[in-house]
Amino acid sequence: MIVLKSISSLQNALAKARAKDLKIGFVPTMGALHKGHISLLERCRDQNSICICSIFVNPTQFDDQKDLDNYPITIDEDKKLLEKVNCSYLFLPSTEEIYPNGTLLGNLNLDGLDKIIEGESRPGHFQGVAHVLHRFFELIQPHKAYFGQKDFQQTVVVKTLVNNYHLKPEIIVCPIVREKSGLAFSSRNERLPKKARDNGGFIFETLQEIKYRALNGESLRNLISEKIDFLNTKEQTKVDYLISVNTTNLQEVDDLKKGETVLLTVVEHYGVRLLDNLIIN
């Protein structure tokens, strides 16, 4: 694997791939790689001749400075994992390389999808995500880019970005990879006390129960309200949101007949924001 730190070295490497008309796949990450990231990289490697992973802790997508300061950095371990999955290039740019004119950003048109749900809890987050991806997609011009369903709203925002700005990649969404307990893998899981992490499957179990009972005819609205109350009684647990939305436009829905519906949730557990989701139908 070749590590590229500058845009010029990236462009040189890609020029050779483009001259040979090789398929380029791209997996953007913020590092601290785990099995969720690896599943994206394996898919990318299998579907393309060139597999590029970026590790960039993007400052513009953090609405909380403390969260940015505490973000785990494990580059040496990450490189070993990337070698193991036969990643071709690691793009590891500095903040100055990505934002030469500073990090004050204009507004990208994301059809308002950046302002609802997670965007309401974390103002500016999706604008930051969209800006850095716009930059990466223009620099790399990948044929395919890989994202985890774990960040469901992000996948919808990224598809909107690509569509609204006529960007190149096809967006491939990969399934959520979970720890043994059922807790979705996340770099943030490291911050949970061990016991809480080992018992972290309760969020997924709750989503599965809502799905099962909703498919058996119970009202989604009642189920969600029952389960928010249930989750809030657990130790050190507070639901930020738990809602059912249309998978394409993210508008809230109560009626499964109105199209494909997904449950989205963020639960704060021992001070850690845990995201999860489950498609119902």
Ligand code: AMP
């Ligand atoms: P991050 O490094 O957190 O920005 O994540 C990089 C990519 O990995 C995003 O597309 C995430 O959705 C994806 N990802 C993170 N956790 C998981 C997981 N548990 N399963 C599948 N994909 C994941």
